[in-house]
Amino acid sequence: MADGEEQRNLAVGLKDTITGVVKDSSGKMAEFHEDTAAIGEQTSQALVDQDANIAGDLAKVHPDEQAPQIPEQEAPPAASPVDDAAAKETADKAAQEAAARRAEKAAVPKQIGELRTQGHAPARHLDPSEKQLNDRLGKPIMEGDPPTPKMTPDGYVMTTQKVDPARPGAGGLPDTDPLKYKDMYRTKPNGQPANHSCGPFATAFGDPESMAKADAAARAAIPAGAGTHELVTIDAAGAIGPEGMGNLRGKYIDPSNPLTGTNINYKDVDFTGTKITAVYDKAPDGSWNLTTIYPEPDRSINQ
Numbered sequence: 001m002a003d004g005e006e007q008r009n010l011a012v013g014l015k016d017t018i019t020g021v022v023k024d025s026s027g028k029m030a031e032f033h034e035d036t037a038a039i040g041e042q043t044s045q046a047l048v049d050q051d052a053n054i055a056g057d058l059a060k061v062h063p064d065e066q067a068p069q070i071p072e073q074e075a076p077p078a079a080s081p082v083d084d085a086a087a088k089e090t091a092d093k094a095a096q097e098a099a100a101r102r103a104e105k106a107a108v109p110k111q112i113g114e115l116r117t118q119g120h121a122p123a124r125h126l127d128p129s130e131k132q133l134n135d136r137l138g139k140p141i142m143e144g145d146p147p148t149p150k151m152t153p154d155g156y157v158m159t160t161q162k163v164d165p166a167r168p169g170a171g172g173l174p175d176t177d178p179l180k181y182k183d184m185y186r187t188k189p190n191g192q193p194a195n196h197s198c199g200p201f202a203t204a205f206g207d208p209e210s211m212a213k214a215d216a217a218a219r220a221a222i223p224a225g226a227g228t229h230e231l232v233t234i235d236a237a238g239a240i241g242p243e244g245m246g247n248l249r250g251k252y253i254d255p256s257n258p259l260t261g262t263n264i265n266y267k268d269v270d271f272t273g274t275k276i277t278a279v280y281d282k283a284p285d286g287s288w289n290l291t292t293i294y295p296e297p298d299r300s301i302n303q
Contacts, residue, residue: 104209111212118289119279120185123166125204125294126211133202133251134266135171138162140258149258155303156200157253164196201269201302203295206247210240215290218278228282236274236295245271248295255303273298 116122128136138159140149150158163170166184173180182193205211217239218232237245250269257265278293 108209108212111215112208115211115215115290119281119291120166121211121215121290121293122208123184124164124292126208128165128202128204130249130251132163132165132171133204133249134264135163136165136196136198136202137200137251137253137264137266138198140253140264151255152200154299155255157255157258159253162196162198167196200299201250201252201297203248203250203269203297205240205244205295206249207244210244210247211293213240213244214276214293215278218276218290218293219280219288222280222288226282230280230282230288232278232280233296234276234278236271236276239276245274248274250295250297252302267302269295269297270301271295271297272301 112122112126124136139161141158141160142148143150152158161175161181163181164184165171167179167182170180170182179193181195183196184193186194186196188194205214214234214236217234221232221234222230236248248269248271250271251266252269254265254267259265275296275298276293277296279291280288281291283289
């Protein structure tokens with residue numbers, strides 16, 4: 001056989017051999033994949049069966065461990081007649097207190113109007129502006145060389161030329177006007193107006209209701225069997241409450257630094273521990289007229 005033909009025969013034989021091997025390998029791989037899929041299905045089913053068996057065993061061992069059940073919501077108990085009565089009593093009491101409060105406020109203008117006919121309390125201790133409180137304190141009395149403010153024995157500045165806030169327009173009068181520093185009510189024995197007087201503090205209530213409350217409390221404190229003239233002192237906080245205390249107004253001249261040049265240095269009153277002083281005079285019919293009523297500061301705090 002020629003070399004060329006022998007080589008061709010060898011090539012054909014090798015091709016047939018390779019083809020056979022490939023076919024055989026493909027068949028083997030297909031069988032492998034089929035077997036693997038079957039094993040997977042069997043394993044999955046076994047796992048499922050195993051889980052079911054485990055769950056069953058757990059249920060037998062722990063029969064109480066079941067899925068939580070949401071209890072049904074119970075309706076709130078109905079209010080008892082006693083509760084209803086208590087709630088109604090509370091509401092009625094609150095309504096009565098609110099009505100009493102409204103009535104009390106509504107009566108204040110009339111009460112203040114009556115006090116204006118009895119004395120000078122509203123004119124001096126309710127109506128004044130801050131400037132009028134300052135003017136009422138007057139001007140420091142100067143003495144010595146160089147001149148310095150004269151002081152009272154208890155350490156306050158002595159003053160003169162005090163303006164009565166009850167005298168309409170007095171603060172705007174020139175110093176030469178004979179009425180500028182005269183008292184609106186007090187007179188000398190000859191009938192002429194006397195100079196206005198004022199202690200170291202000029203004070204006022206901050207609202208009409210506070211003055212009305214203070215008057216009511218002071219009247220209640222007038223002792224039985226009192227004569228025709230009575231001076232009453234009561235605790236301010238107890239009479240007018242926190243709101244009334246917060247609204248009080250007052251000025252005094254700074255004892256430690258009365259003047260800066262010719263300017264007077266004023267201080268605001270600290271009303272801690274304040275008392276209320278009221279003066280009453282008995283009317284011919286036996287009732288009491290309020291001559292004056294005012295906040296009286298604690299001097300130990302205001303120095």
